[in-house]
Amino acid sequence: MQEFIAYGRVSNIPDTAVGRTSNGHVSFKFDFVCDSSLLDDKGKPTPSFFHVQVYGKQAELMAQSLSKGSPILIKGEIIQRSYTDDLGQQRTYQYIAPALHGGITFLETKEAALKRKQKQAAPQPPSTQAQQNYPEPMDADEPF
Incomplete structure (x- = not known):
């Protein structure tokens, strides 16, 4: 069995972050960024981005x-899963x-988190960042 351990920040929470699996379980997805050991040409760590998915009470x-x-x-x-995209291609x-x-361990106080959420709730200009495509959430016991 493998184990992934990293600290970083939530980089994106898509508009479709909260959903339900076919069995009715709550799902939540977000993107996570952390520094890698690979350095860019300026000597700074190269960021690594990951999709994260959680289910059930943890998702709520x-x-x-x-x-x-x-x-x-x-x-x-x-976790690695296969799916068929809209064009019928296996991905x-x-x-x-x-x-x-x-x-998931929170690395800030509740007060700091609340301040950030309030700041983000203020009207913002539309994002030009492309939306990430996620396959439909599924339960772990469903076949690929």
Whole structure:
């Protein structure tokens, strides 16, 4: 079994972040960024971006608590799934699945998190960042 451990920040929470699996379980997805050991030409760490998906009670809590920029520590595993895209092509999708207990650790106070959320709730100009495509959430016991 493999284990993924990294600290970084929530880089994006898509508009479609909260959903339900075919079995009715709550799902929540977001993007996570952390520095890698690879350095760019200026000697700065190159950022690594990961999709993260959580389910059930953990998803409900994360949906209420996380916002873009939240500093967190993630412990979990890398899951790889196959899916068929809109054009009928087989694709592979990877995401981090945090452990159910201690999988996500908040690295800031509740007050700091609340301030960031309030700041982000203020009207912002539309984002020009392209939306990430996520396959439909599925339960772990469903076949690929």
